[in-house]
Amino acid sequence: MQFSIIEKSGFGIAVAVLALLTCHLIGEALVTEERLANPSYLVATDSSSESQETDRAKGEDNNTLALLDSVEPERGQKLFKKCKACHSVQKGGKNGIGPNLWDIVGRKKAGVSAYQYSDVLKDMGGDWSFSDLDLFLADPKAFAKGTKMSFRGVRKTDDRAALIIYLRTLSDAPKTLP
Numbered sequence: 001m002q003f004s005i006i007e008k009s010g011f012g013i014a015v016a017v018l019a020l021l022t023c024h025l026i027g028e029a030l031v032t033e034e035r036l037a038n039p040s041y042l043v044a045t046d047s048s049s050e051s052q053e054t055d056r057a058k059g060e061d062n063n064t065l066a067l068l069d070s071v072e073p074e075r076g077q078k079l080f081k082k083c084k085a086c087h088s089v090q091k092g093g094k095n096g097i098g099p100n101l102w103d104i105v106g107r108k109k110a111g112v113s114a115y116q117y118s119d120v121l122k123d124m125g126g127d128w129s130f131s132d133l134d135l136f137l138a139d140p141k142a143f144a145k146g147t148k149m150s151f152r153g154v155r156k157t158d159d160r161a162a163l164i165i166y167l168r169t170l171s172d173a174p175k176t177l178p
Ligand code: HEC
Pocket: 080, 082, 083, 084, 085, 086, 087, 097, 098, 099, 101, 104, 108, 109, 110, 111, 112, 116, 117, 118, 119, 121, 128, 133, 137, 144, 146, 147, 148, 149, 150, 151, 154, 163
């Protein structure tokens, strides 16, 4: 049998591709097995600072919003302990160091007329959407440079989601999830 150069090199390429594919598949299989055999590996990375950094990056991509329907408001209520020193949540509640937060989701930014907001918040305009709340809570000073809220932010995406879901309950008519 006579093969032309083209046929020969075509065959060569096919063999190379097959070999690559096989290696890839074996590699995949090995990696999957390793993960299954050692599930604690996943849990361990979860609390590392590296994953917290990723969480923060995700918040900037608005991935918190995807978690909103899977987090419990009760968890957010517990997390709200961090905020209680400065914020009341009851309808008609008094302003503290920070403004009252009743009906905050969807409320006008800097919307409590009796409260003295910083200029940056006063000038921001618009309502507190789910995503703006997420960005503000992740890093208040980055979202509103010059804000009076001296709070360093909530790093973890799922913590912010829980907080926002709790804040959403503080209303006579909780806003529809995005
Ligand atoms: C040390 C006090 C303090 C803590 C703790 C704090 N805040 Fe604030 N917060 C403020 C102040 C002060 C403002 C007003 C900011 C401004 O005018 O720039 C504010 C503003 C806000 C606003 C905007 C309100 C509006 O009417 O526009 C929201 C929302 C908010 N805080 C949520 C929270 C949440 C949720 C937490 C806890 C995770 C928290 N804050 C923790 C002091 C605090």
